[in-house]
Amino acid sequence: MKMSPGRRKLLLTTHITFTVGWLGAVTAFLAVAVAGLVSQDQATIQAAYLGMEVTGWFVIVPLSLGSLLTGLLQSLTTEWGLFRHYWILATFLINIVASSILLLFMQGLTSTEVATPKPVVHASAALALLFLATALSVFKPRGITPYGWRKQRDRRLLAQGSRATGEPTS
Amino acid sequence: MSEERGPSINPDTDSTDRGSAPATPRWVKAFAVGVVVVVVVIIVMLATGHGPGSHLKL
Numbered sequence: 001m002k003m004s005p006g007r008r009k010l011l012l013t014t015h016i017t018f019t020v021g022w023l024g025a026v027t028a029f030l031a032v033a034v035a036g037l038v039s040q041d042q043a044t045i046q047a048a049y050l051g052m053e054v055t056g057w058f059v060i061v062p063l064s065l066g067s068l069l070t071g072l073l074q075s076l077t078t079e080w081g082l083f084r085h086y087w088i089l090a091t092f093l094i095n096i097v098a099s100s101i102l103l104l105f106m107q108g109l110t111s112t113e114v115a116t117p118k119p120v121v122h123a124s125a126a127l128a129l130l131f132l133a134t135a136l137s138v139f140k141p142r143g144i145t146p147y148g149w150r151k152q153r154d155r156r157l158l159a160q161g162s163r164a165t166g167e168p169t170s
Numbered sequence: 171m172s173e174e175r176g177p178s179i180n181p182d183t184d185s186t187d188r189g190s191a192p193a194t195p196r197w198v199k200a201f202a203v204g205v206v207v208v209v210v211v212i213i214v215m216l217a218t219g220h221g222p223g224s225h226l227k228l
Contacts, residue, residue, distance in 0.1 A: 086198045093205065101212070143195035150191075 003077045011077070015070035019137075022063040023130045026123055029055050033119035045115045052119055056106045064099045071095055084148030087136045094133040098126055 003011070029052055036048025071092065075082040083089060105122050144152065 086195065086201075090198070090201050097205075097208065141195065141197050143198055144192060146191045 008078060011070060011074055015067065015074050018063050018066035018070055019130070019134070022060065022067050023127070023134065025055060025059045025063055026126045026130065029060060030120065030123035030127065033123050036115045037117060037120055039115070045112070048115070049109070049112055053106075053109055056102075056109060061102060061106060064095075064102055068095050068099055081148065081151070083145055084151060085140075086143040086145060087139075087141050089145065091133045091136050094129050094136075098129045098133075102126065 032048050032051045032055065036045050036052070039045055039048070072082070074080075075088055075092070080088055082092060101122070105118075109119065
């Protein structure tokens, strides 16, 4: 499935927006989680947990799923593919793991009178993972998978065959 | 005296000129080790009751 350059850039913009938005929302979540953890005031702790619940379900979860979906579309509709380059596979794995842990964590997050370090630990781990995924997307470290190598070889052979026979490649 | 070199790497494909599949980069191996560690930590945490719902109000 091929996309026009305009649509491809629009999809890329959407993907970056979701992913960077996810990173920013987790940072805000971490700030609220720390505020709840260090506070001795019951009202502040409850307010922090309420804030984390609302931010988690209505901002972070939609952004993470949006990032996953647009990332999948992005890789499957361009020459990059999903399984051809190690860095794409790695970012996809990070996205899957982070989204799964987020959903599991959010199911257990509920208003409490005693703050636990759990939200701080989860948010910190999520930040580290998202930063790693962002760095991989920017640096795009070298390395193609055996599947990607076979695809490139087949395309090269096809192009060579077409040049030899004078037929244009599709 | 010329220095013997290994097969040159094609920057576009990361593969060698001899047509063999490319070797797995070191960063991928390190990443795979990290993934295994994370999975083990998650399994241990779930098994020891630190999973979702561990601080639900009953």
